[in-house]
Amino acid sequence: MTQLASADKKKRANTAKPTAMKSLEVEGHEATVGKVFTDNPKMTMRNVNVYYDDKQAIHDVSIDIAKNEVIAMIGPSGCGKSTFLRSLNRMNDTVDICRVEGDILMDGENLYAPKLDVVELRARVGMVFQKPNPFPKSIYENVAYGPKIHGLADTRVDLDEIVENSLRKASLWEEVKERLHQGGTGLSGGQQQRLCIARAIAVSPEVILMDEPCSALDPIATAKIEELIEELSENFTIAIVTHSMQQAARVSHRTAYFHLGKLIEVNPTEQVFTMPEHPLTEAYITGRFG
Ligand SMILES: Nc1ncnc2c1ncn2[C@@H]1O[C@H](COP(=O)(O)OP(=O)(O)O)[C@@H](O)[C@H]1O
Numbered sequence: 001m002t003q004l005a006s007a008d009k010k011k012r013a014n015t016a017k018p019t020a021m022k023s024l025e026v027e028g029h030e031a032t033v034g035k036v037f038t039d040n041p042k043m044t045m046r047n048v049n050v051y052y053d054d055k056q057a058i059h060d061v062s063i064d065i066a067k068n069e070v071i072a073m074i075g076p077s078g079c080g081k082s083t084f085l086r087s088l089n090r091m092n093d094t095v096d097i098c099r100v101e102g103d104i105l106m107d108g109e110n111l112y113a114p115k116l117d118v119v120e121l122r123a124r125v126g127m128v129f130q131k132p133n134p135f136p137k138s139i140y141e142n143v144a145y146g147p148k149i150h151g152l153a154d155t156r157v158d159l160d161e162i163v164e165n166s167l168r169k170a171s172l173w174e175e176v177k178e179r180l181h182q183g184g185t186g187l188s189g190g191q192q193q194r195l196c197i198a199r200a201i202a203v204s205p206e207v208i209l210m211d212e213p214c215s216a217l218d219p220i221a222t223a224k225i226e227e228l229i230e231e232l233s234e235n236f237t238i239a240i241v242t243h244s245m246q247q248a249a250r251v252s253h254r255t256a257y258f259h260l261g262k263l264i265e266v267n268p269t270e271q272v273f274t275m276p277e278h279p280l281t282e283a284y285i286t287g288r289f290g
């Protein structure tokens with residue numbers, strides 16, 4: 001364990017609430033170097049293992065995600081970034097052969113508690129996918145659907161307001177306000193992705209997970225989403241998987257480097273790209289594999 005991680009662990013152990021104590025006992029995360037833990041965690045993951053049948057995709061990953069931070073997850077293709085991200089809002093539950101072990105907490109609450117309402121969880125921890133996937137409905141309905149099923153609006157006026165605010169926060173309002181009742185799939189790729197972000201925002205999530213949200217977009221649409229991520233981090237906690245190191249460098253505060261299912265290093269983004277602590281991170285960022 002590095003000095004930083006060890007100091008962090010001590011600090012956290014001293015300030016932790018008794019209920020959170022158990023989750024703070026970290027075993028076997030020595031493999032991860034850097035600033036893995038934070039003083040103000042929104043999400044706390046400890047000793048997470050993920051399997052597809054008997055094949056292990058994530059090995060003993062422990063990490064905190066801080067409130068209002070943008071954390072980037074990078075690493076070679078197949079290293080488990082998507083698997084780890086999807087375990088944070090139990091999206092892996094939809095994969096029959098997938099099994100998640102370990103502690104995954106949000107504000108100290110166990111997200112894998114049997115009684116937890118998974119539909120509600122996926123509103124609190126929203127997700128934006130690689131390929132924009134608006135519903136085959138109008139722009140308005142794409143955004144209004146979540147607030148409707150979660151009972152967030154009592155009247156049509158309330159609903160209109162949520163739709164407008166969400167589209168504004170997603171920097172899409174000006175482009176679509178005259179055609180709210182046209183199909184969402186008729187928008188450009190970049191607009192569709194911002195519509196999906198508006199849809200996620202509409203149910204007031206606490207955390208937004210993004211899995212390579214720009215990989216299907218052109219550079220201009222990508223720049224818009226990146227700008228948006230920065231604005232969103234004022235109100236939300238964001239974890240973004242990206243295969244673009246430039247993107248990680250532009251949008252994130254900390255960067256987590258995964259390699260063959262293991263979390264190798266977590267450090268402030270600038271450090272990861274200028275002075276990585278682990279030789280595997282260095283090999284990746286200098287393009288020796290990936
Ligand atoms: N649904 C699935 N069924 C079986 N294996 C899977 C499934 N999804 C991912 N995997 C495997 O888990 C490992 C990690 O994959 P993934 O999380 O998609 O990596 P990344 O997002 O970093 O490219 C890979 O070996 C991949 O083949």
Ligand SMILES: [Mg+2]
Binds near residue numbers: 081082083
């Ligand atoms: Mg992936």
